[in-house]
Amino acid sequence: MTAVAHTRDTLPAARGRVALVPTMGALHAGHAALIRRARREVGPEGTVMVSVFVNPTQFAAGEDLDRYPRTLGADVEVCAEEGADVVFAPSAAEVYGPSGTFRADSVTVDPGPLADRWEGAARPGHFRGVLTVVLKLFGLTRPDVAVFGEKDYQQLVLVSRMVEDLSLPLTIVGEPTVRDVDGLALSSRNRYLSAQERSVAGALPRSLDALAAASSHGAGAALAAGLAVLEAEPGVAVDYLDLVAPDLGEAPESGPARVLLAARVGATRLLDTRAVDVGPAAGR
Ligand code: AMP
DSSP states (O other): OOGGGGHHHHOTTOOSSEEEEEEOSOOOHHHHHHHHHHHHHHOTTSEEEEEEOOOGGGSOTTSSTTTSOOOHHHHHHHHHHTTOSEEEOOOHHHHHOTTSSOOTTOOOOOOOGGGSSTHHHHSTTHHHHHHHHHHHHHHHHOOSEEEEETTSHHHHHHHHHHHHHTTOSSEEEEEOOOBOTTSOBOOGGGGGSOHHHHHHTTHHHHHHHHHHHTGGGOHHHHHHHHHHHHHTOTTEEEEEEEEEOTTSSBOOSSEEEEEEEEEEETTEEEEEEEEEEESTTTTO
C-alpha cells in the first residue's frame, strides 16, 4: 500500500467519530457552515476533517481547472477558526498516482443515469470524476459522516445514492445554502464576477423567489415565473431551470419539490437550488 492509503492511521488527531467536509478550497462562509455542521455531527470528542483538493477529473477540457482559485493558506485559517481538527490537502499525484488523473485503465465510479442530466449534460464526465474522488476521499479518511452543501443539489443526491447503492459505511448529511445579502448563493466562482456581473447575478435568487411565489399554481406556472425573471436580465444566459422531485425524479403535481438552476453570467457558470412546495397545498 502507498503512504496515502494510510492517511487515516497517520492523522494526528483521529479520535472519536470522524466527519469529513470535502471541498475544492477557496473557502467561504458556505464552507464554514459545513464545518460547523460537521462538528455538531461528531460532537466535541469527534474529529472534523476538511479536504481541500481541486479534483482534475471532474473538470472537462476547456473548463476552469487551471484558473480555479487556490488559497490554501487562507483556507487553513478558516478551518482553524471554525474548529476543524485536520486539513487534508493532497496533491493530484497523491490522489491519483504519478499521472495526477485517471489512467486509461483506471477503475472509476459509474454515476448512473441521474448523472446524464442537468450538470451532467452540461459537463460530460463531471459526476464520474466527482463520485470517484469522493469515494477515494472516503477511503483515505474513513469518515463516519460526510457533509455536503445543498447548493450543489444534484451532487448531494448522487453522493447519497452512491453511499446507499454501494452500501458504504457512512452517513451523508446536507447543509442548507449560505447566501450573500442579495440572496446570491456563495460560491468560490463568484470571485470571477466583475462588479457589474455580480449585480446581474442577483437575478438568480430573485428568479427562485418568483418561482416559489407562483408554486401554488403548479410546476408549469412556477417555472414560467422563474424563467421570466431570468429572461428579463440580458446579462444572464440560462443553462437550465427545472423542477424535480427531491430525489431528482419527476416533479410531483403537488408536494415537496426542488428547483435546479444553472446560468451563465459573462463567462462564469453559477448554480442555485431551492426547496419548494408545488400545487394547491403550497403556501397554505
Ligand atoms: P466546492 O468547494 O465548491 O466544491 O464545495 C464544497 C462543498 O461546499 C460542497 O458540498 C458544496 O455544495 C458546499 N457549498 C458550496 N457553496 C456553498 C454555500 N453557499 N452554502 C453551503 N454549502 C456550500
